[in-house]
Amino acid sequence: MTDRIPSLTRRDFFRLGAVAGPASIVAACGWDGGPILEPRLRAFSRINDWVGEKVLFSPRRMAREYPVAARTSMQNFPAYSITYNRTGSFPVLGDLRDWRLEIGGLVKNPVRLSLQALETLPRLTYTVKHHCVEGWTAIATWTGVPLSTVVALVQPKPEARYLRFDSFDSGYYNGWDLTSAMHPQTILAYAYNDRPLGMNHGAPLRLYSPVKLGYKLTKYLSGLAFTRDRPGGYWEDQGYPWFGGV
Amino acid sequence: MSSTSGVPAEGLSGRRPLVKRYSGVVRLAHWLNAVFLLGMIASGLQIYNAYAHFGLRGHPLVLPNPLDGNPIPQWARLGGWLAGGLNWHFALAWPFVITGLIYLGFLALSGEWRSLVFRPRDIGPAIQMQLYYLRLRKEHPPQGKHNALQKAAYTFIVVLGALATLTGFAIYQPVQLAWLTSLFGGYELTRYWHFLAVWLFVGFTLLHVALVFLVDPASLRGMISGWYRGRFPSHD
Numbered sequence: 001m002t003d004r005i006p007s008l009t010r011r012d013f014f015r016l017g018a019v020a021g022p023a024s025i026v027a028a029c030g031w032d033g034g035p036i037l038e039p040r041l042r043a044f045s046r047i048n049d050w051v052g053e054k055v056l057f058s059p060r061r062m063a064r065e066y067p068v069a070a071r072t073s074m075q076n077f078p079a080y081s082i083t084y085n086r087t088g089s090f091p092v093l094g095d096l097r098d099w100r101l102e103i104g105g106l107v108k109n110p111v112r113l114s115l116q117a118l119e120t121l122p123r124l125t126y127t128v129k130h131h132c133v134e135g136w137t138a139i140a141t142w143t144g145v146p147l148s149t150v151v152a153l154v155q156p157k158p159e160a161r162y163l164r165f166d167s168f169d170s171g172y173y174n175g176w177d178l179t180s181a182m183h184p185q186t187i188l189a190y191a192y193n194d195r196p197l198g199m200n201h202g203a204p205l206r207l208y209s210p211v212k213l214g215y216k217l218t219k220y221l222s223g224l225a226f227t228r229d230r231p232g233g234y235w236e237d238q239g240y241p242w243f244g245g246v
Numbered sequence: 247m248s249s250t251s252g253v254p255a256e257g258l259s260g261r262r263p264l265v266k267r268y269s270g271v272v273r274l275a276h277w278l279n280a281v282f283l284l285g286m287i288a289s290g291l292q293i294y295n296a297y298a299h300f301g302l303r304g305h306p307l308v309l310p311n312p313l314d315g316n317p318i319p320q321w322a323r324l325g326g327w328l329a330g331g332l333n334w335h336f337a338l339a340w341p342f343v344i345t346g347l348i349y350l351g352f353l354a355l356s357g358e359w360r361s362l363v364f365r366p367r368d369i370g371p372a373i374q375m376q377l378y379y380l381r382l383r384k385e386h387p388p389q390g391k392h393n394a395l396q397k398a399a400y401t402f403i404v405v406l407g408a409l410a411t412l413t414g415f416a417i418y419q420p421v422q423l424a425w426l427t428s429l430f431g432g433y434e435l436t437r438y439w440h441f442l443a444v445w446l447f448v449g450f451t452l453l454h455v456a457l458v459f460l461v462d463p464a465s466l467r468g469m470i471s472g473w474y475r476g477r478f479p480s481h482d
Binding site for chain 1 (some may be wrong): 330337381
């Protein structure tokens with residue numbers, strides 16, 4: 001008995017290894033983790049979100065600004081939208097005069113702002129580097145209203161912890177923490193390289209901030225809401241890191 | 247390989263003694279990091295695949311990249327798509343770095359670093375060792391636990407691991423860690439160094455595995471069980 005069992009289990013063990021080893025390697029190719037590991041990897045990503053938000057992010061650290069001459073040429077600055085990827089044309093806005101940015105949720109003073117109203121608010125212009133999650137970078141000038149100015153206007157309630165940005169681009173949306181939203185370089189942008197935002201860059205209004213990856217910067221804005229619970233996001237719901245800071 | 251002076255020869259009376267060569271911490275760290283490194287490289291190639299170029303848009307880096315614009319084959323990628331690659335990469339980065347730190351901490355506390363760290367006095371012996379491998383010297387130079395070229399390789403790989411980690415942080419947070427990113431020459435250049443580290447890891451691993459089987463196959467058993475019955479000393 002003592003002779004048989006170890007020899008059998010050992011042989012079985014090697015057989016199992018001979019089959020399972022190569023099989024797991026083959027299965028691993030292009031593998032997102034499968035139904036068991038993939039949710040755990042996403043859960044682990046929340047730890048990195050926490051480190052990004054609480055340890056690495058500084059609300060006062062400014063992204064470097066570049067001279068206007070350093071701008072990436074417009075044809076080299078990629079622009080995408082969910083609607084464009086699906087239909088081949090950018091999201092269509094009816095009459096710009098009817099467009100309003102709806103700001104609500106957990107605020108004392110909900111407002112609907114026209115583009116003209118936003119343009120009369122104090123503006124910020126900077127030339128900064130754009131970091132895409134894919135790994136590319138490009139430099140451009142953006143002009144808009146600091147989000148902190150709009151936040152002061154609507155006065156969020158104390159229980160508001162997050163911001164949800166909504167668009168008219170096939171349901172694209174993003175959730176942000178309030179600290180990143182209040183960063184001095186986070187703006188609601190209406191101009192790109194000194195010109196009104198084009199349809200490819202999210203006209204009439206988009207979120208911009210050089211302290212976030214591109215997919216956090218909602219284009220074609222329709223509204224923003226202050227929330228108690230953490231909103232997801234179009235890509236974030238599919239597995240991309242939620243915090244997305246750079 | 248023929249038996250040479252400076253290295254204990256196989257006795258006529260029989261087999262070499264069985265000695266304990268690698269401690270449990272070193273063996274565990276070695277195999278764990280082999281797995282984690284494989285995962286880091288495969289998930290890193292998945293991430294690279296999303297944009298297979300270097301340099302600002304419209305300003306490609308003037309540094310060689312034979313893989314420019316070519317997709318990485320699926321068998322070499324981990325994650326399935328960009329988000330999957332990112333999640334694997336940022337999850338595996340933790341045990342990879344922690345295991346590396348435990349390994350370094352063990353070397354420092356146990357004094358084992360003395361048989362591994364390449365120091366200026368190892369330059370001469372390293373040249374002699376290279377001459378031996380090139381067959382320009384007949385006798386195997388005397389050595390302790392590791393020869394001078396091994397020390398150079400094992401020191402290099404730790405430095406490479408540190409550089410891969412630092413360049414990784416620098417491209418992960420190019421704004422929050424701007425000081426680190428600029429230390430490596432800015433985001434675009436740092437991303438290139440991080441990618442270059444992959445091929446240095448791959449090159450090291452191929453050479454490392456080849457030399458284990460060509461020069462000292464007994465050390466494979468040593469790295470698995472700790473016990474070694476080979477031709478080299480196990481102490482300096």
